[in-house]
Amino acid sequence: MNMQEAADRAETILTHIQNGIEPVVTWGRGPSSDPICTDFKNDATGKGQITRRKHVLTIISPERRGSFLGVVERSWKKAGYTITSVNADRRNPSMIATTPDGFRISLLVGYKGQVFLDVHSPCVTESNVADPPVDPGAESLPPNPHDPKDPLADGPWGLPYLKSPFWSAKS
Template sequence: MDMQEAATRADAMLDATMGAVVPEIQWTHDETTTGSCTVTRYRAVMTIISEQRRGSFLGVIERFWKKSGYKITSVNQDRENPAVFAKSSDGFGIVLAIGDKGQVFLKVTTPCVRESEVAEPTIKSNGPDYSGDEIPYPNVRSDFWSAGSSAVPPSPKAGEPR
C-alpha cells in the first residue's frame, strides 16, 4: 500500500464514521499531513455539539467503531476535552476529540506505507469548505445535537447505518 492508497482508506474510515451519526452533522476537511511514511487526514465538525449532547455523540461514534471491528485503545473522560482513540485491524489509528469551545475533530493516521504523492480528498465537505483558511468554531445549529438538554438520538430508518 502506498501513501495515496492509505489516504483513500483513511477517507473511507472518516466517511463511514460521519455517516453513522444520526441526525446528520456538517463537517469540513482540515489539512492533510504527511510524515516520512504516514498520512493523517483530519475533519472538523461544524455542527455545534452542545455540552449536554457530547456524551451521546461520543457514544454513537464509539459504538460504531466497535461494530466496525476497531479496537478502542483509550478513552479520555475529561469533562471539557473528552476523546476516544481506536485502531483498525490493519493498523490505522482513528481519534475523535472535543477541543476548545466544543469543536469536534476526527483524524485518521495511517500505518507506515510506501512513500508516494498524496492528493487532496475527493469527497466534498457537506458544509462550508474552508480549504486554505482557518476553520472557525462550530457555527451550524442542529435541533438535536445543539440542544441544551439530554435526550436519546432518533433511531435511523431501516437500512441506514447506526
C-alpha cells in the same frame, strides 16, 4: 500498501464514521499531511504516513457531547475497531481507536466544543499522494461568523457555528 492507497483508506474510514452519526452533523475538512517515516537516526526509510482530518461544523452542546461520543464509539466497535483510550473529561472528552489494518483514529472535543476527527495511517510505501477530495456541499455552507484568526479558535476553520435541533440542544 502505498501512501495513495493509505489516503484512500483513510477517506473510507472518515466517510464510515460520518455516515454512522445520526442525526447527521456537518463536517469540514481539516489540514492533511503526508510526512515520511524515519528510523531512529531520523533517516528516511522509503515509507510515509498519511493523516486526514475533519472537524464538526455543527454545534455539539455540552449536554450532548457524551451522547455524540457514545454514537461514535458504538460505530467504531461495530466496524471492528479497537478502542485504545477514552478520556471521559466532561468538557473535553476524547477517544482513540485502531483499525484491524493498523490505522489510528482519534476523536476529541476541544475549545468551545470543537470536535476533531483524525485518521493516521501506519507507515506504508512512499508514493505521491493526491490532495483530499472536496466535501460535497462544502461550497454551499454559510460562511463561519467566527474569526478564524482568533487564537482560541484552535485552527484555521474557527469554531462550530451550524445549529442542529438535536446536537445543539440543551437537555
